[in-house]
Amino acid sequence: MTPFITIEGPDGAGKTTLIKGLVSLLKEQLTVPLVLTREPGGEPLAEEIRDIILDPTHTQLDPRAEALLYAASRRQHLMNKVIPALQQGQVVICDRFVDSSVAYQGYGREIGVEGIIAINQFAIEDHMPDLTIYLDLTAEEGIKRIKEQRSNEMNRLDREEIAFHERVVTGYRVANQKAGDRVVTIDATQTPEAMQQEALNIIKTRFPDIF
Numbered sequence: 001m002t003p004f005i006t007i008e009g010p011d012g013a014g015k016t017t018l019i020k021g022l023v024s025l026l027k028e029q030l031t032v033p034l035v036l037t038r039e040p041g042g043e044p045l046a047e048e049i050r051d052i053i054l055d056p057t058h059t060q061l062d063p064r065a066e067a068l069l070y071a072a073s074r075r076q077h078l079m080n081k082v083i084p085a086l087q088q089g090q091v092v093i094c095d096r097f098v099d100s101s102v103a104y105q106g107y108g109r110e111i112g113v114e115g116i117i118a119i120n121q122f123a124i125e126d127h128m129p130d131l132t133i134y135l136d137l138t139a140e141e142g143i144k145r146i147k148e149q150r151s152n153e154m155n156r157l158d159r160e161e162i163a164f165h166e167r168v169v170t171g172y173r174v175a176n177q178k179a180g181d182r183v184v185t186i187d188a189t190q191t192p193e194a195m196q197q198e199a200l201n202i203i204k205t206r207f208p209d210i211f
Contacts, residue, residue, distance in 0.1 A: 009135030012142025021196035038095035049073040063109040107171025137188035139165035
């Protein structure tokens with residue numbers, strides 16, 4: 001089966017820019033089709049759940065309800081888009097997956113990692129990524145970038161206090177250490193072009209048969 005690859009990182013790390021450039025490079029070199037998707041969202045019903053989660057007016061959304069909404073969106077997305085694409089021999093690149101829930105809800109919201117893992121295990125049934133590329137950046141730098149580049153487009157999570165984002169970064173780093181070689185870290189202070197090339201090289205090394 002073709003690989004399922006996820007891109008992770010704290011807000012402001014440059015995931016969107018990385019993915020755009022990486023996908024362009026991959027389309028020129030892959031010998032198999034490529035599907036780009038995202039979480040929360042990626043398919044119609046999951047996108048509706050995304051709108052609920054990220055709406056900045058939903059300030060009263062309970063942290064556990066938020067975690068359950070992410071898991072519900074993930075299940076819908078996985079069953080209706082990710083798994084069918086993999087079964088059809090397509091490479092899937094997804095902007096965020098389970099690692100985000102561990103970092104943002106488990107650590108950021110401080111509701112506990114074990115519960116997050118449990119509800120997501122129920123949702124995904126062992127369908128973990130074959131490779132996760134993590135863009136490492138401090139919370140302070142990430143929020144600085146967001147305020148400078150897209151201050152008018154800040155969603156509900158972007159608006160959280162800096163302590164929340166610091167916990168998210170800590171959560172990612174702790175979880176990455178436990179994930180073994182599934183997660184490969186890229187320094188997000190590099191130029192976008194350098195990050196894109198590094199990500200491409202990582203994928204080529206890990207999955208040479210798709211090139």
